[in-house]
Amino acid sequence: MAAHVESATPAPAILQEVNPAVLPRPVLVGHNRSFSWITDKICGIIEGPTPTWWWVCFAIACCVASFTVAGIIYLVATGVGVWGHANPVNWAWDIVNFVFWIGIGHAGTLISAILCLLRQKWRTSINRAAEAMTIFAVVCAAIFPVFHVGRVWYAWFLFPIPNSNYIWQNFRSPLEWDVFAVSTYGTVSVLFWYVGLIPDLATLRDRFAAVGNKTRAWLYGFFAMGWRGSNRHWSNYEMAYLILAGISTPLVLSVHTIVSFDFAVSLIPGWHTTIFPPYFVAGAIFSGFGMVLTLMLPLRAIYGLEDLITQYHIDCMCKITLATGTIVGYAYAMEFFIAWYGANPYEGFTFINRAFGQYWWAYLLMVSCNVITPQFFWFKSVRNNTTFVWVLSIFVNVGMWFERFVIIATSLARDFLPSSWGYYSPSIVEIFTFFGTFGVFSVLFLLFIRFLPIMPMAEIKAVTPQADVHAGHDHH
Amino acid sequence: MSAQPYGVIATFESSAEIYHAAEQVRDAGYKNWDVIAPCPIHGMDKAMGLKRSIVPRISLAGGLTGFCTGMSMIWFVDAFDYPVTVGGKPLFSPLFAFPVSYELTILFTAFATIIGMFVVNGLPMHYHPAMKYPKFRRGTDDAFFIVIEARDPRFNAANTKALLAKIGGKDISDLEA
Numbered sequence: 231m232a233a234h235v236e237s238a239t240p241a242p243a244i245l246q247e248v249n250p251a252v253l254p255r256p257v258l259v260g261h262n263r264s265f266s267w268i269t270d271k272i273c274g275i276i277e278g279p280t281p282t283w284w285w286v287c288f289a290i291a292c293c294v295a296s297f298t299v300a301g302i303i304y305l306v307a308t309g310v311g312v313w314g315h316a317n318p319v320n321w322a323w324d325i326v327n328f329v330f331w332i333g334i335g336h337a338g339t340l341i342s343a344i345l346c347l348l349r350q351k352w353r354t355s356i357n358r359a360a361e362a363m364t365i366f367a368v369v370c371a372a373i374f375p376v377f378h379v380g381r382v383w384y385a386w387f388l389f390p391i392p393n394s395n396y397i398w399q400n401f402r403s404p405l406e407w408d409v410f411a412v413s414t415y416g417t418v419s420v421l422f423w424y425v426g427l428i429p430d431l432a433t434l435r436d437r438f439a440a441v442g443n444k445t446r447a448w449l450y451g452f453f454a455m456g457w458r459g460s461n462r463h464w465s466n467y468e469m470a471y472l473i474l475a476g477i478s479t480p481l482v483l484s485v486h487t488i489v490s491f492d493f494a495v496s497l498i499p500g501w502h503t504t505i506f507p508p509y510f511v512a513g514a515i516f517s518g519f520g521m522v523l524t525l526m527l528p529l530r531a532i533y534g535l536e537d538l539i540t541q542y543h544i545d546c547m548c549k550i551t552l553a554t555g556t557i558v559g560y561a562y563a564m565e566f567f568i569a570w571y572g573a574n575p576y577e578g579f580t581f582i583n584r585a586f587g588q589y590w591w592a593y594l595l596m597v598s599c600n601v602i603t604p605q606f607f608w609f610k611s612v613r614n615n616t617t618f619v620w621v622l623s624i625f626v627n628v629g630m631w632f633e634r635f636v637i638i639a640t641s642l643a644r645d646f647l648p649s650s651w652g653y654y655s656p657s658i659v660e661i662f663t664f665f666g667t668f669g670v671f672s673v674l675f676l677l678f679i680r681f682l683p684i685m686p687m688a689e690i691k692a693v694t695p696q697a698d699v700h701a702g703h704d705h706h
Numbered sequence: 707m708s709a710q711p712y713g714v715i716a717t718f719e720s721s722a723e724i725y726h727a728a729e730q731v732r733d734a735g736y737k738n739w740d741v742i743a744p745c746p747i748h749g750m751d752k753a754m755g756l757k758r759s760i761v762p763r764i765s766l767a768g769g770l771t772g773f774c775t776g777m778s779m780i781w782f783v784d785a786f787d788y789p790v791t792v793g794g795k796p797l798f799s800p801l802f803a804f805p806v807s808y809e810l811t812i813l814f815t816a817f818a819t820i821i822g823m824f825v826v827n828g829l830p831m832h833y834h835p836a837m838k839y840p841k842f843r844r845g846t847d848d849a850f851f852i853v854i855e856a857r858d859p860r861f862n863a864a865n866t867k868a869l870l871a872k873i874g875g876k877d878i879s880d881l882e883a
Contacts, residue, residue, distance in 0.1 A: 265744060265848035390783055398783035402795050407805040414809040418816045425820060433744070433846040440843050455830035458837065459845050461728075461741035463827045465751050469759035470823035474816060477769075481812045488805055691745035699725035699749055 258351055258693050260537035265691050268538075272430075272683045273437055275533055280680065283532070288676050294669025301663030302377055310380045312659040319642040319654035324374040326634040327664050329489055330517070331371035332412065333510075333630060335419070336482055337518020338364030342422060343478035346471075352546050354689040355538045359529065360522050361423040362682075366674040367521075368416040370667040375408075389413075404491035411488040418481055422474045424453075425467075429688040432457035486514045493637070500580040500641035503568065509561035513633060516554035516600070519547055520626030525675065527620045529684065538685060541614065548607040548619060551626065555604030558633075562597065576646060584640045588653060592636050599629020712835035712883040713739075713855040714866055716875025717844075721747050724850035727873040728753040731852060734869055738858035742836060742851040761822050768818020769811045776807025835881040853881065 259268070305312050315322055338360035345353040376385050388409045390399050399406050431454035438447035457463070490510035493501035523544075530539045569581040585593050603625040606612045613619060639654050678684070691697055718724040721743070728741050732755040741747075741754060777800065784790070785798035795802070824830070836842055836853050845851055852875060854866050863880070870878050 269744075269847045390779060396788060397790070398788055400790075400792050401780045401784050401806060402792055402802045404805075407809075410806045410809040414813040417813060421816050421820055425823075429745075429846070436843040436846045451832065455824065456832040456834065457829065457846075458834050458842075459742045459744055460827075461743060461747070461750050461754060462756065463829070464743065464746040465756050466759045466761050466823050466826050468746050469761045470765075470819045473762060473765045473819045477765075477812045477815050477819075481809075484805070484808060484812075488809075491805075688745040692748070697721050697745055697747060699722045699747060699753075 256352075256542040257540065258354070258542070259690065260540050262695065263537055265694070265696060268687055268690055268694075269433060269437075271535070271538070272685050272687050273434060275679070275684060276434065276681060277437070284676060284680060288673065291669045291672035291676055295666055295673050296669070297662040298373065298666025298670055301659050301666060302373070304659055305377055305663070306382055310378060312657060313378075314655055314657040314660050316652065316654075318645060318650045318652050319639060321642065322639060322654050323635075323656050323660045323664060324378040325492070326631070326638055327667065328371050328374040329510075329634045330631045331367045331374075331667065332415075332489060333486065333514035333517045333634075334521045334627075335364035335367035335371070335415075335518065336486060336511070336514035337522050338362070338367075339415075339419060339422075339478050339482040340515050340518065341522070342426070343475040343482065346475040347479060350546075351693045352543050354693050355535075355543060355685050356522065356526055356547070357689070358423075358426060358682075358686045359526060359679075359684050360518075361419065361426065362675065362678045362684075363518075363521060363525060364419045365416070365423060366671050366678075368412070368419060369674065370671050372412065372416070373663075373667060373670075375412075404488065404495045407488045408492055411485045415481060415485045418474070418478060422478055425471060425474060426686055426689070427682065428454055428457050428467075429459065430683040430686060432459070433687055434683065483511055486511045498641050498645055499574070499576040500584065500637065503565065505561055505564060505568070509558070509565075512554045512557040512561065513600075513630060516551060516558055516604075517626060517630035519551045519554065520623045520630065523547055523551070523619060523623035524627060527616055527623070529679065531616070533684075535685075538690065544616065544619060545610075545613050548613045551623075552604045552607040555600055555626070559597075559601035562601065580641060580644065583644050584636060587640065587644065589636060589640045589643070592632050592639070596629055596632040596636050599625045600633060603629065710883065711856055711863075712881040713853055713858075713861070714863065714870065714878060715836060715839050715851050715853045715881050716870040716878040717841055718850040718852065718875060721850065723874050724852065725750060725753050727852060727870075727875065730873045731854065731869070735860050736854055736858050738855040738861075740853045740855075742845045742853065744846050744848060744850075759826070761819060761826060764822030764826075765815050765819040768822075769815040771818075772811040772814025773807050775814065776810035777803050780806060835883055838882060839879065841877060 263271075313322075313324065315324075338357075341353050341360040342357045342364075345357075376382060379385050379388075387393065388399070388406075399409075401407075431450045435447050435451035435454050438444075438450060487507040487510070490506035494503060494506040496502060526539060526547075527544075530536060566581050566585075569577045572578075603622050606618075606622055612622075643654055644651055718727055724741060724743065725747060728750060731739055732753065741750060743750070780803040781798045789797045791797065836845075836851070839851070841849060841851075852870060854861060854870070856863075860866075867878050
């Protein structure tokens with residue numbers, strides 16, 4: 231000890247200065263593009279002539295959508311019996327498709343709300359399209375429960391509106407909670423999307439006015455509400471946007487929680503489990519990111535948006551898909567463990583039946599698509615291969631549809647009483663109606679990319695180095 | 707040029723320029739003035755000396771209204787107006803009323819926030835004197851402006867223009883009302 235004190239230059243116990251390694255920040259906009267480049271690039275998509283591929287895709291999408299229209303007309307004219315439901319499976323593709331589409335929507339809200347709160351700046355270039363995806367997915371989802379009520383002209387009975395029967399809705403039922411959850415979700419998603427669009431609509435208004443296109447300048451201007459980029463407005467706008475992100479986060483978590491209550495609150499073996507809410511939310515985000523990748527990768531290639539959706543963005547999306555897919559895999563394993571550990575013979579039987587019973591093929595598809603597929607995203611070489619990522623994203627979509635099918639059909643087809651066991655097969659009307667929803671979704675999405683800015687220009691500008699008032703040399 | 711102009715406007719080419727210019731306009735004591743920018747600029751509220759937005763208070767009011775609406779509606783329909791016992795459950799309990807009230811809290815908060823933001827901002831307002839500025843179009847693209855209104859007590863056409871020129875403003879011009 232004494233020797234230490236006497237030494238001429240004692241080594242300091244604490245370093246005077248720490249120089250942590252500076253990790254390079256990933257670039258959010260490639261090639262250090264200027265504000266006007268961003269405006270021209272994104273507005274150019276709307277202002278240019280309609281590309282031939284757009285008309286081809288639009289025509290195909292309309293044809294596909296007509297299957298849903300035809301299926302619904304036939305159902306309304308005939309009755310719900312045209313779908314394949316029969317005892318004991320009285321709830322099948324309609325709820326499967328509903329949960330599937332709602333789940334897809336959740337990634338849009340995750341990107342726009344949760345990633346906003348977490349200050350993940352990479353969300354800016356994908357959030358507009360992802361929010362559009364959310365809204366269109368909710369539209370597709372809503373078709374199924376609304377038409378499953380049978381006499382669709384009474385669908386307003388779902389809402390607490392006084393009617394001539396003097397009977398109110400049963401608010402003890404999770405199905406009634408679901409009505410509120412989904413309608414709130416749809417409404418708030420539209421509002422959030424619209425608020426984000428306002429500054430960009432103003433940009434379009436000014437650009438169309440400059441070239442003398444009065445009709446479109448008026449239309450965009452009408453919805454831009456006279457936005458003029460005033461900072462006094464930006465101040466309130468940013469606050470409103472933050473609050474909307476703040477309330478959309480618990481909203482998106484609650485929506486799929488309540489969707490899972492539709493099952494978890496019942497007593498059916500395989501449904502009556504407490505793991506359902508987190509498991510459904512993780513699955514929803516997983517499937518939604520699958521769909522975001524499916525939609526954004528072709529858009530990026532067609533419109534040459536590589537500087538705005540960089541490899542870093544794709545990496546981030548792949549990693550979230552990997553994380554949520556792994557959570558889903560964990561939930562599958564934990565369900566089995568609890569079925570055994572809980573020592574309930576019905577529960578145990580249901581899970582053995584799920585994996586090895588009559589629907590073993592669906593279970594196998596579900597596990598291979600949802601658990602094995604995302605594991606490829608551990609590898610950088612896979613994430614860098616855009617085509618391969620796109621193919622994997624399709625597998626995720628397929629797998630998550632089968633997850634809902636497995637949960638719903640296997641539990642109902644083999645419940646408590648062997649005398650009531652059955653096997654469910656969809657009718658052709660059901661298959662067509664579901665097939666057509668991809669067309670409905672595509673029609674809406676194609677209209678969106680044709681007429682609205684597919685990326686939030688103002689938000690992208692705000693994360694570029696040019697928007698940094700200290701120009702990188704004075705951070706505080 | 708009308709007798710009483712709305713104010714004067716000047717262009718700035720970068721966010722750093724407008725940020726420092728805004729600090730100087732604030733320090734010169736102006737109150738009725740504004741910055742126009744194509745995107746929100748981090749720190750600009752401080753540079754302009756703006757107070758915190760009041761939108762959150764409107765949101766809170768909306769949220770509380772939504773929650774109370776949900777709880778009272780469910781009590782009214784299930785326990786008061788037409789009580790029906792279902793599954794032996796109580797006619798009213800805040801537990802089963804919670805999910806719907808929770809969703810209505812969010813729904814009402816969203817509407818209050820957006821309507822509140824529009825009202826506080828005075829939108830929709832499809833005409834504004836700044837829109838007559840020939841370069842206004844670039845304000846939603848890549849340029850930044852400072853507008854100082856004539857109704858500001860410190861406004862003086864010559865001095866205000868001199869200030870804008872001193873702090874780096876280009877294309878300084880009067881705005882008609």
